[in-house]
Amino acid sequence: MSKDNQLLEELTSREYEHGWTSDIEMESAPKGLNEDIIRFISAKKNEPDWLLQWRLKAYRTWTTMAEPKWPNVTYPAINYQDIIYYAAPKQKAKPKSLEDVDPELLKTFEKLGISLTEQKRLTGVAVDAVLDSVSVATTFKEKLAELGIIFCSFSEAVREHPELVKKYLGSVVPMNDNYFAALNSAVFSDGSFCYIPKGVRCPMELSTYFRINAANTGQFERTLIVADEGSYVSYLEGCTAPQRDENQLHAAVVEIYAMKDAHVKYSTVQNWYPGDKEGKGGIYNFVTKRALCAGENSKVSWTQVETGSAITWKYPSCVLKGDNSSGEFYSVAVTNNYQQADTGTKMIHIGRNTKSRIVSKGISAGHSQNSYRGQVHVLKRAENARNFSQCDSLLMGNKCGAHTFPYIDVENNTARVEHEATTSKIGEDQIFYCLQRGIDEESAVALIVNGYAKEVLNQLPMEFAVEAQKLLALTLEGSVG
Amino acid sequence: MLSIKNLSAQIDGKQILNGINLEVKAGEVHAIMGPNGSGKSTLASVLAGREEFEVTGGEVEYLGKNLLELEPDERAREGVFLAFQYPVEIPGVSTINFMKTAVNQVREHRGQDPLDAVSFLGLMKEKMKLVEIDQSLLNRSLNEGFSGGEKKRNEIFQMAMLEPKLAILDETDSGLDIDALKIVANGVNKLRSKNNAIIVVTHYQRLLNYIVPDFVHVLYKGKIVKSGGKELALELEAKGYDWIKSEAEVV
Numbered sequence: 001m002s003k004d005n006q007l008l009e010e011l012t013s014r015e016y017e018h019g020w021t022s023d024i025e026m027e028s029a030p031k032g033l034n035e036d037i038i039r040f041i042s043a044k045k046n047e048p049d050w051l052l053q054w055r056l057k058a059y060r061t062w063t064t065m066a067e068p069k070w071p072n073v074t075y076p077a078i079n080y081q082d083i084i085y086y087a088a089p090k091q092k093a094k095p096k097s098l099e100d101v102d103p104e105l106l107k108t109f110e111k112l113g114i115s116l117t118e119q120k121r122l123t124g125v126a127v128d129a130v131l132d133s134v135s136v137a138t139t140f141k142e143k144l145a146e147l148g149i150i151f152c153s154f155s156e157a158v159r160e161h162p163e164l165v166k167k168y169l170g171s172v173v174p175m176n177d178n179y180f181a182a183l184n185s186a187v188f189s190d191g192s193f194c195y196i197p198k199g200v201r202c203p204m205e206l207s208t209y210f211r212i213n214a215a216n217t218g219q220f221e222r223t224l225i226v227a228d229e230g231s232y233v234s235y236l237e238g239c240t241a242p243q244r245d246e247n248q249l250h251a252a253v254v255e256i257y258a259m260k261d262a263h264v265k266y267s268t269v270q271n272w273y274p275g276d277k278e279g280k281g282g283i284y285n286f287v288t289k290r291a292l293c294a295g296e297n298s299k300v301s302w303t304q305v306e307t308g309s310a311i312t313w314k315y316p317s318c319v320l321k322g323d324n325s326s327g328e329f330y331s332v333a334v335t336n337n338y339q340q341a342d343t344g345t346k347m348i349h350i351g352r353n354t355k356s357r358i359v360s361k362g363i364s365a366g367h368s369q370n371s372y373r374g375q376v377h378v379l380k381r382a383e384n385a386r387n388f389s390q391c392d393s394l395l396m397g398n399k400c401g402a403h404t405f406p407y408i409d410v411e412n413n414t415a416r417v418e419h420e421a422t423t424s425k426i427g428e429d430q431i432f433y434c435l436q437r438g439i440d441e442e443s444a445v446a447l448i449v450n451g452y453a454k455e456v457l458n459q460l461p462m463e464f465a466v467e468a469q470k471l472l473a474l475t476l477e478g479s480v481g
Numbered sequence: 482m483l484s485i486k487n488l489s490a491q492i493d494g495k496q497i498l499n500g501i502n503l504e505v506k507a508g509e510v511h512a513i514m515g516p517n518g519s520g521k522s523t524l525a526s527v528l529a530g531r532e533e534f535e536v537t538g539g540e541v542e543y544l545g546k547n548l549l550e551l552e553p554d555e556r557a558r559e560g561v562f563l564a565f566q567y568p569v570e571i572p573g574v575s576t577i578n579f580m581k582t583a584v585n586q587v588r589e590h591r592g593q594d595p596l597d598a599v600s601f602l603g604l605m606k607e608k609m610k611l612v613e614i615d616q617s618l619l620n621r622s623l624n625e626g627f628s629g630g631e632k633k634r635n636e637i638f639q640m641a642m643l644e645p646k647l648a649i650l651d652e653t654d655s656g657l658d659i660d661a662l663k664i665v666a667n668g669v670n671k672l673r674s675k676n677n678a679i680i681v682v683t684h685y686q687r688l689l690n691y692i693v694p695d696f697v698h699v700l701y702k703g704k705i706v707k708s709g710g711k712e713l714a715l716e717l718e719a720k721g722y723d724w725i726k727s728e729a730e731v732v
């Protein structure tokens with residue numbers, strides 16, 4: 001309860017608060033996309049040939065694919081030749097420790113409230129910080145290594161653990177999975193890699209923080225998490241971008257591979273720049289996130305709080321292959337002004353006694369459009385599969401829209417699939433009740449909205465829950481009255 | 482403390498209050514009675530600042546200020562409290578969390594530091610005792626699934642927490658069983674002081690046995706048509722409203 005109040009007291013800034021840019025010397029590729037650019041990226045990173053070939057194959061596949069048109073979003077055509085696919089902070093040599101990192105860079109992350117100096121605020125959270133195309137620093141590496149946990153940038157993983165990367169890269173999201181996944185596979189520049197060995201419970205939250213800084217640059221990062229038998233890890237992802245008038249493309253891929261008895265919790269607070277009040281600028285966020293519950297009794301939980309981006313296209317999914325495996329999806333998606341979100345999940349039941357749970361809370365304000373799209377697919381051999389889905393929409397004002405597209409596909413008649421949906425408006429009565437107790441209107445909205453989203457927010461680790469509550473309130477400021 | 486002069490208000494073009502006059506001094510308890518639909522809740526809403534109601538005439542002075550110019554949340558922070566006839570449900574927000582937000586905003590307005598978790602809990606425990614409310618109720622979502630009586634008791638708990646100068650209780654007695662009525666009335670009496678005033682809207686003399694009013698007013702068709710001491714309530718209980726109605730129609 002004290003965190004709520006802290007939130008309300010901190011409710012002072014009015015606009016997107018991460019809209020500044022840092023002045024960091026950058027090195028980048030020329031605009032546009034072709035095989036030479038891909039070779040350039042691969043060479044910059046000193047990659048082995050197998051990875052270059054993998055990228056090139058993805059690129060060739062991508063050129064044969066078409067951008068998906070089914071999401072309930074509209075935007076002008078993206079010119080893929082007008083984007084810079086690689087940008088990196090210029091550094092004399094690869095930093096060996098934090099002392100070697102450009103102080104401007106460290107300042108950038110300090111400003112975001114992310115301390116990379118380990119003894120500071122985020123004790124108990126290991127951070128991999130990614131600025132534009134490259135990973136800047138990873139904290140707590142040695143401590144984790146004692147337990148055999150690998151947590152590092154993707155590039156480092158390619159160098160130090162090629163056998164793991166080669167084995168699992170694309171094993172959950174194949175390079176030809178969809179248009180944006182193929183694009184990412186061709187040009188991804190960095191991201192995080194994480195491996196938790198057999199039977200190890202990761203003692204701290206692992207976190208990746210993404211920041212787009214350079215202009216005209218796309219961000220294409222890749223995260224790969226491999227949880228070996230009986231392991232546990234809780235993973236956090238946060239993101240921000242400067243305020244710019246043009247749209248920027250972000251097309252990431254996250255793959256989670258969970259073996260027998262493994263449990264992975266993946267939480268995101270997505271706060272990319274959403275564009276201004278008239279809908280100008282903002283990030284196009286086209287992300288593929290998928291988990292494979294490969295082993296028996298494995299479990300993956302996705303929790304997302306989506307407040308940013310001009311357009312969000314994102315369906316964190318679980319493929320429940322192992323018997324008794326389970327998948328969860330908890331989501332709060334807020335849209336305001338001219339934001340558009342088409343987000344949801346897919347739960348694919350393959351194994352026996354597999355379970356899935358979906359809790360989606362949409363909040364729309366301003367002129368925004370907010371769609372939930374969810375698929376529950378129970379395959380033939382998935383005896384006794386269970387799914388429960390709850391999709392709620394909250395409307396603020398009457399110029400916004402909320403839409404639900406549930407697809408249910410059951411091929412085994414022992415399955416039990418339940419779906420509940422509600423749509424409500426934030427009540428004048430509720431707001432007046434708060435006002436009458438001396439609570440001002442902004443705080444009243446924050447209180448009501450956080451109450452509505454509570455079931456999802458409760459899934460977040462404490463550190464993130466506070467940030468998420470603040471974000472919800474900030475996103476909705478000025479949307480009532 | 483509160484001075485209402487010739488107050489009129491309407492909603493959707495329908496005139497509901499027709500020139501109300503009422504003087505309330507610190508330390509006093511006023512009871513407002515009157516038939517259904519006579520405008521009691523409307524008066525309470527207008528005083529609390531509900532925007533749906535349009536004030537079409539008259540003035541309200543509260544502690545030297547023009548009350549009608551203050552926003553509803555400012556009125557609350559200045560010490561006006563309304564115990565709602567129909568308390569509102571807020572899913573996912575506990576009474577504790579709700580009160581912590583409210584208490585600290587009121588404190589900030591008074592130039593006081595916010596209460597830390599420990600002092601807040603202390604204050605809460607003290608007030609819980611006053612209205613004999615259980616903490617498990619306060620941990621639940623505000624008013625969601627509360628019984629009628631629990632909602633009313635929760636309103637008085639909030640009143641105790643916020644220590645208002647002017648409290649308006651709109652039918653807080655309806656829905657309470659006999660024991661709860663005594664407890665709630667007892668709580669209200671403990672909150673009575675020479676510095677604050679209470680307006681009790683009720684249909685029943687029974688409540689006034691416990692919260693003894695200094696004045697009783699009868700509201701009819703948006704006007705106070707009769708005022709008296711506490712014996713007026715007894716008379717109404719015995720005779721009903723017809724005699725007042727006919728008196729009022731004659732005038």
Ligand SMILES: Nc1ncnc2c1ncn2[C@@H]1O[C@H](COP(=O)(O)OP(=O)(O)OP(=O)(O)O)[C@@H](O)[C@H]1O
Nearest residue numbers: 492493495497515516517518519520521522523524
């Ligand atoms: N939103 C509204 N729209 C139209 N008429 C309204 C509205 N709110 C109240 N009224 C009308 O105003 C009149 C007074 O209502 P009010 O609730 O003030 O009565 P009351 O004296 O509190 O009655 P009760 O004893 O039943 O609580 C009623 O005729 C009611 O129907």
Ligand SMILES: [Mg+2]
Nearest residue numbers: 521522523566
């Ligand atoms: Mg009433």
